Amino acid sequence: MVGLFWHCLREPFAGRREVFAENVVAGGLVAATPALKVLIGQILAGR
Template identity: 60%
Template sequence: MSGANALRGEAELRVDGAVLVLRPSFAALVAAEEELGPLFALVERAADGRLGLGEMACLFWHCVRDRSDGLTREAVGEAVVAAGLAGATPALRVLLGQILQGR
């Protein structure tokens, strides 16, 4: 899998030794919004330090660019836990920036 393309607002997340590319496409963000509520409120919660671990994993799950058949949502969540907040924050920052700024 090729790396993330910064010009497309993509980020990377390591899951089980593989690097997943997270791309905040329209379809991905609509799916995340259907589950999490308005994205602007999500950004506000993140800015206030009130973004939940499940919310972060959900956003990442919906933004995975190329989902293999074996990849599960639980694996993405476990990757967030394994990386810790410090490890997952760079990807989150990229996605939230794209939500606010667009391309």
């Protein structure tokens, strides 16, 4: 999931991928689920 978010960033993250992953986990996987749902919907719709 974090890898998918990483590759879809609008602006470059000012750090390493590991730090980005830690931030996603710190924010909580439940909090990231709505964004994941939208992202998967866009992928399946071909956007």
